[in-house]
Amino acid sequence: MKYVKLQNTGLEVSKICVGCMNLGAKDKYPWHLDKQEGIEYIKHALDSGINFFDTANVYSQGESEEILGEAIKQYGNRDELVIATKVFYPVDNSLNGRGLSRKHIFQAVEDSLRRLQLDYIDLYIIHRFDYNTPLEETMAALNDLVRMGKVRYIGASAMYAWQFQKAQYIAMKNGWGKFVSMQNHYNLLYREDERELIPLCKDMNIPLTPYSPLAGGRLTRDWNGDTLRDKYDQTVKEKYDMSKTIDYPIVKRVGEIAESKQISRAQVAMSWLLQKDNVVPIVGGTKVKHLDEAISALDVTLSDEEIEYLEELYQPHNIVGAL
Template sequence: MEYTKLGRTGLEVSKICLGCMSFGDASKGFHSGWLLDEEKSRVIIKKALDLGVNFFDTANVYGAGSSEEYLGRAIRDFADREEIIIATKLFFGDGQHEGRNTTGLSRKAIFNQVNASLKRLGTDYIDVLYIHRWDYNTPIEETMSALNDLVRSGKVHYLGASAMYAWQFQKAQYTAEKNGWTKFSVMQNHYNMLYREDEREMIPFCKDSGVGLAPYSPFAAGRVIRDWTADTARSRTDETAKSKYDSTEEQDMAIVKRVAELAEKYNHSRAQIALAWLWQKGIDAPIIGVTKEKYLDDFMGAFDLKLTDEDIAYLDEKYLPHKVVGAL
């Protein structure tokens, strides 16, 4: 495993972050068609720890909170909590409490959601707390003030943001700086070889201001690294991924073909090609979800691969602008 500082923070994270969206109680999850139960989830988490992964990403909405529960119990059983970086997210709520003030980024909702996540994770603090979306109905001053208070209280160590426009992220950072509050240290944006719209504004802003990059969907829900005809539980049931990628299938397949060509050329897997591409684009720690141990073993081979400038240009050449998705 290789490690890196997360942006300009002193936080040292593995260059692979294990995403935990595929872990949870299938009777509760909004993507229950491909959720792993606790026993199977623990196998994946233990394998990741054995390989040196110390960065884990979950959210209160995953499995209606059960993903946090699974992760928290596994970390307590298999690892030293002080060495592990746990990231979770809030905005949507845990699905167990419906009604007013249970979602969003108001001060009340933020404190309630964080306390619930801490309880499910079984820990006293969250290493990285992301806001999962931009809240159009709450003043950003209220949100940033509440987040700052959580950091000052010790319940949260670092702040992150996800799935928003660059102007929104800049507004949040400016609001925090103006008031002497804690700023966001990391951006979890939508970024992969098939979706590069954040190269226009968000990624340059983050790099210029020292914000770490830990994007979600780095393999485009598997589309970058497998044959598009492959039949998997996720490909059949993940409606979110279908809405993001199905409309651009024809142009995206030209890129995926080139990934396969380079994989054959270098005798590496497609996943290793995709990971090498991300790291060479300046990504700190892509968030990768898996449902089988063997994929984690495969990812480790990416550390032995260095793509040439010509390889990067070859992979980038066929990209065409996409409709913005994710920043909703």
């Protein structure tokens, strides 16, 4: 395993982050992992040297956090691990149980700590931008969590560049903790953040922890596959199938390079991300082999010509994520 500094911090993280969205709620999402399967998956990640794990309170309505917490309790060395979770979406139907109000943030962090069986969260991320709560209230609440010791660092996810800039400015103006990471939607088939958000993060030295690095599996095969996720996951279909006409030629080029290098398409797509500056991709697989493929991509190097070949057919897409 390779490790990097999470820029603007002293935090050492594995170059691969394990995403835990697919843990729990197997009755509702048949491609997910149940408790025992999830614990075994996390154990394999730990045994592989991964120390960075990402979840959210809304994943499987809290069950993902519970499974990750149990796996850490059984097999993890807490002092070596970097655990991230997120807040915004509702876990229940309570009146104040969503968004980024001070009330919801304070309640959500206590609930996440209980489910994770932890005393603190390393990286607490706002899952989306809240248009209905003053940004000053949100940033003040997050800063107070850091001062209280419940959270070590704060991060952001899926927003427009102006929103991220405004949040950082408010924190700086008030002497509050600033965001240290951006978890955005970024892969070979979706590169809209290269216009504004990524250049802003680069200027601020903010690392990216992009989700969906393999475009929901679209980058790993000709397009659709015979898997449970392909059959049932409507979200992935909505994200990617609408733009199949312009994206499929890119997928074909991934296949060409994979064949020429005698490696998998997943390794090619992951390597493209891993060679970007200041990027730690989030891998959300459901099989050990998915994780092993992502790790093996650390040893793959694409030439400048191969990168250009993969990138040159990209066309503008509708915004997905910063909504």
